[in-house]
Amino acid sequence: MKKLALGVDIGGTSIKLGIFDAETLIFKWEIATIKEKGFEGVLLDISESIKEKLKDLNYTLEDVKGIGMGVPGPVLSDGFVKVCVNLNWKDVYPAKTLSKIMNELPVFISNDANLAALGEAWQGGAKGHENSILITLGTGVGGGVVVNGKLITGSHGLAGEIGHIKVKENMRSSCNCGAFGCLEQLASATGIVNSAKEFLKDTEINSKLRTYDVFSAKDVIDLAKANDELAVKTIEYTSEYLGIAIANLSLIINPSVFVIGGGVSRAGQYLVDIIEKYYIKNSPISEDRAKVVLASLGNDAGIYGGAKLVLS
Amino acid sequence: MKKLALGVDIGGTSIKLGIFDAETLIFKWEIATIKEKGFEGVLLDISESIKEKLKDLNYTLEDVKGIGMGVPGPVLSDGFVKVCVNLNWKDVYPAKTLSKIMNELPVFISNDANLAALGEAWQGGAKGHENSILITLGTGVGGGVVVNGKLITGSHGLAGEIGHIKVKENMRSSCNCGAFGCLEQLASATGIVNSAKEFLKDTEINSKLRTYDVFSAKDVIDLAKANDELAVKTIEYTSEYLGIAIANLSLIINPSVFVIGGGVSRAGQYLVDIIEKYYIKNSPISEDRAKVVLASLGNDAGIYGGAKLVLS
Numbered sequence: 089m090k091k092l093a094l095g096v097d098i099g100g101t102s103i104k105l106g107i108f109d110a111e112t113l114i115f116k117w118e119i120a121t122i123k124e125k126g127f128e129g130v131l132l133d134i135s136e137s138i139k140e141k142l143k144d145l146n147y148t149l150e151d152v153k154g155i156g157m158g159v160p161g162p163v164l165s166d167g168f169v170k171v172c173v174n175l176n177w178k179d180v181y182p183a184k185t186l187s188k189i190m191n192e193l194p195v196f197i198s199n200d201a202n203l204a205a206l207g208e209a210w211q212g213g214a215k216g217h218e219n220s221i222l223i224t225l226g227t228g229v230g231g232g233v234v235v236n237g238k239l240i241t242g243s244h245g246l247a248g249e250i251g252h253i254k255v256k257e258n259m260r261s262s263c264n265c266g267a268f269g270c271l272e273q274l275a276s277a278t279g280i281v282n283s284a285k286e287f288l289k290d291t292e293i294n295s296k297l298r299t300y301d302v303f304s305a306k307d308v309i310d311l312a313k314a315n316d317e318l319a320v321k322t323i324e325y326t327s328e329y330l331g332i333a334i335a336n337l338s339l340i341i342n343p344s345v346f347v348i349g350g351g352v353s354r355a356g357q358y359l360v361d362i363i364e365k366y367y368i369k370n371s372p373i374s375e376d377r378a379k380v381v382l383a384s385l386g387n388d389a390g391i392y393g394g395a396k397l398v399l400s
Numbered sequence: 401m402k403k404l405a406l407g408v409d410i411g412g413t414s415i416k417l418g419i420f421d422a423e424t425l426i427f428k429w430e431i432a433t434i435k436e437k438g439f440e441g442v443l444l445d446i447s448e449s450i451k452e453k454l455k456d457l458n459y460t461l462e463d464v465k466g467i468g469m470g471v472p473g474p475v476l477s478d479g480f481v482k483v484c485v486n487l488n489w490k491d492v493y494p495a496k497t498l499s500k501i502m503n504e505l506p507v508f509i510s511n512d513a514n515l516a517a518l519g520e521a522w523q524g525g526a527k528g529h530e531n532s533i534l535i536t537l538g539t540g541v542g543g544g545v546v547v548n549g550k551l552i553t554g555s556h557g558l559a560g561e562i563g564h565i566k567v568k569e570n571m572r573s574s575c576n577c578g579a580f581g582c583l584e585q586l587a588s589a590t591g592i593v594n595s596a597k598e599f600l601k602d603t604e605i606n607s608k609l610r611t612y613d614v615f616s617a618k619d620v621i622d623l624a625k626a627n628d629e630l631a632v633k634t635i636e637y638t639s640e641y642l643g644i645a646i647a648n649l650s651l652i653i654n655p656s657v658f659v660i661g662g663g664v665s666r667a668g669q670y671l672v673d674i675i676e677k678y679y680i681k682n683s684p685i686s687e688d689r690a691k692v693v694l695a696s697l698g699n700d701a702g703i704y705g706g707a708k709l710v711l712s
Contacts, residue, residue: 162686219555233652235552242654243531244688249651252685254644257569266684267647332566335579339561340545340652342554372578373564374474376556 092147094155095207095394096134097200098182100174103134106391107141110399111211115145116391127177131186138190154194156394157183158203162245167197196397200390202239202248204349205232207392212385213347220345221337222383223250223330225352228264229272229279233341238400251276253336255329274329277305277352284308284322293318309355323355323362331366338371338378349383356382404459406467407519407706408446409512410494412486415446418703419453422711423523427457428703439489443498450502466506468706469495470515474557479509508709512702514551514560516661517544519704524697525659532657533649534695535562535642537664540576541584541591545653550712563588565648567641586641589617589664596620596634605630621667635667635674643678650683650690661695668694 097104099121106116119137121130138155142148159182161172167183183197198206205222214220214234223231229251233240240247251272252265259269261282273279281304284297295318296311297303311319334346346367348360364380371377385392409416411433418428431449433442450467454460471494473484479495495509510518517534526532526546535543541563545552552559568581573594575582585591593616596609607630608623609615623631646658658679660672676692683689697704 217555235547240547240653243529243656243690244654244686246650246686246688247652247654249654249685252651253648254682267682336565336648337652338558339565340559340649341552342556342559342561344555370566370579373561374556374558376558378555 090151090153092152093395093398094138094152095391096138096155096157097203097390097394098130098134098157098159098175099200100160103130104387104391105134105137105141106388106395107145107147108392108395108399113388113392113395115141116388117141121175123176127175127180127182128185128189130175131182131189134186135189149191149193152193154196154398155186155190156196156198156203156397157186158198158200158390158394160200163197163199163241164245165241169197194398196394198239198241198393198397199232199245199248201230202232202241203393203397204385204389205234205248205347205393206239206396207385207389207394208347208349208383209234209237210396211392212389213349213381213383214345217343217345219341219343220347221250221341221343222347222349222389223333224350224383225275225277225348226350227277229276229350234343235341250333250337253333255332271329271333275326275333275352280305280308280322280326280352283325284318287318287321287325291318293321295319305352306354309352309359313355313358323359327359327362328366330363331368332370334363334367334378334380335370338367339373343378345379345381347381347383349389353382402463402465404464405707405710406450406464407703408450408467408469409515409702409706410442410446410469410471410487411512412472415442416699416703417446417449417453418700418707419457419459420704420707420711425700425704425707427453428700429453433487435488439487439492439494440497440501442487443494443501446498447501461503461505464505466508466710467498467502468508468510468515468709469498470510470512470702470706472512475509475511475553476557477553477555481509506710508706510551510553510705510709511544511557511560513542514544514553515705515709516697516701517546517560517659517705518551518708519697519701519706520659520661520695521546521549522708523704524701525661525693525695526657529655529657531653531655532659533562533653533655534659534661534701535645536662536695537587537589537660538662539589541588541662546655547653562645562649565645567644583641583645587638587645587664592617592620592634592638592664595637596630599630599633599637603630605633607631617664618666621664621671625667625670635671639671639674640678642675643680644682646675646679646690646692647682650679651685655690657691657693659693659695661701665694
């Protein structure tokens with residue numbers, strides 16, 4: 089009986105893989121992304137690694153219902169991927185190709201950030217919620233939107249690009265995308281550091297940060313928790329824009345939960361509480377607000393999402 | 401054979417009704433909303449009017465597959481309506497009640513603005529598009545989101561409340577909802593008049609508007625089309641915020657078309673072109689942009705959406 093679902097999360101440096109028996113992750117592992125092997129070469133590596141691991145666990149491909157795969161780029165509804173910058177892929181159909189390599193095994197595909205949202209919706213922070221939005225605060229800001237238990241991918245695979253919604257007017261510097269005032273410019277790890285630097289430059293507020301040569305978003309958060317005045321101001325500033333973004337997303341999608349993930353979310357409940365304060369401030373229209381919670385699957389969210397794609 | 405679908409759009413002063421034979425609207429009419437009759441009284445009026453009209457057209461209830469109904473308030477997924485301010489309804493199940501009155505005929509229900517979005521997606525400006533967003537610019541700003549041909553309603557029936565997404569920082573006055581900087585404050589007919597008044601007060605720019613005692617959004621648009629400097633400035637200002645809203649919605653839902661409806665949209669292609677200019681300016685991330693088009697069903701959008709609810 090075919091009962092296994094495989095999740096594969098392809099990143100620029102490593103590929104995460106997981107074998108699920110119904111809802112249970114029974115084994116997970118990682119392999120290197122050897123981009124130099126080219127598009128088919130990377131997929132062949134995935135295929136070989138899966139076959140090997142199944143054998144180790146006394147399974148065969150016959151036991152596998154399908155594979156759900158995440159790639160770092162927009163995916164059209166027919167599985168077409170125009171470009172994955174980090175993988176040097178252009179104009180490819182990764183799911184169709186992997187399926188062909190693997191004896192026509194069903195392969196499903198989605199954008200990696202969207203897939204993480206599906207994983208968190210299935211067994212993570214949004215478990216039990218039909219409508220949820222994941223916001224990942226890392227080097228950049230990404231996310232995904234789940235409605236009625238399914239991912240929204242959009243007409244050009246660009247749905248859930250939460251990092252680039254405009255939340256601030258009159259932003260002096262531009263975002264990597266070319267726009268001004270993107271959420272990513274404020275709420276990413278880089279954004280937090282940049283905001284702190286501006287407050288250091290533009291104000292006289294006391295701060296231990298003035299004694300640092302370089303500092304990270306984690307440093308700012310740790311100091312904010314210890315009541316460093318400028319660090320607190322920075323985190324409040326960041327969280328206000330996150331609160332505005334969440335309030336706006338509430339009015340468009342109206343989910344019952346927002347899940348905060350990514351490296352910055354290691355700040356924990358401290359950060360969630362401040363974000364929630366500004367979400368409430370910016371959404372007086374209804375008291376039926378969504379919950380704000382922390383992501384719980386960490387780097388495994390993508391492989392969970394992959395398995396869910398197979399099982400849906 | 402049951403082949404008819406009925407659309408019913410309940411407003412504060414009138415109720416629009418339509419009979420559809422498959423995709424064709426074969427008859428439409430209107431009755432007054434006599435709120436004083438109370439919740440069941442209004443539904444009885446609808447039931448009586450439908451039966452009468454079917455008889456006139458030589459049909460019976462046996463020919464009807466179902467009714468799709470729009471109400472001016474949030475609708476939960478189980479059909480519960482907590483409040484319709486304009487109808488004095490509280491804690492009701494309009495679809496269940498109408499179905500009971502009408503011999504268990506299937507009745508579907510949605511928020512009226514969402515229903516109009518579904519109507520435009522089915523046979524209006526977004527026809528042929530799987531993913532679309534309607535933005536209605538009237539006394540207020542409303543809308544609805546259609547994904548994969550179906551309405552997004554959200555966990556509390558609040559999805560598509562596009563008028564209350566925050567697009568402007570440092571707005572001096574507050575919106576009816578209590579927030580500051582809502583799209584409705586800028587892009588509604590009222591918003592356009594208010595913006596023009598502020599420019600009249602805060603600038604020395606020449607304008608025929610300075611000779612008007614009172615003026616409407618239509619006056620501002622007409623003067624802008626005739627190159628009145630302050631009127632042009634007002635419409636550019638309004639459209640910039642609409643462009644930002646559309647750019648943000650694109651990144652969340654990624655539809656292939658935006659439909660602009662409501663009274664203000666009578667400004668026509670002139671307005672669409674300016675909105676599109678600011679949409680492009682604010683979405684450098686991808687050239688795969690949605691089209692911006694005018695709504696085409698006018699006040700019938702709701703009954704079209706109602707019929708589509710039945711036929712989906």
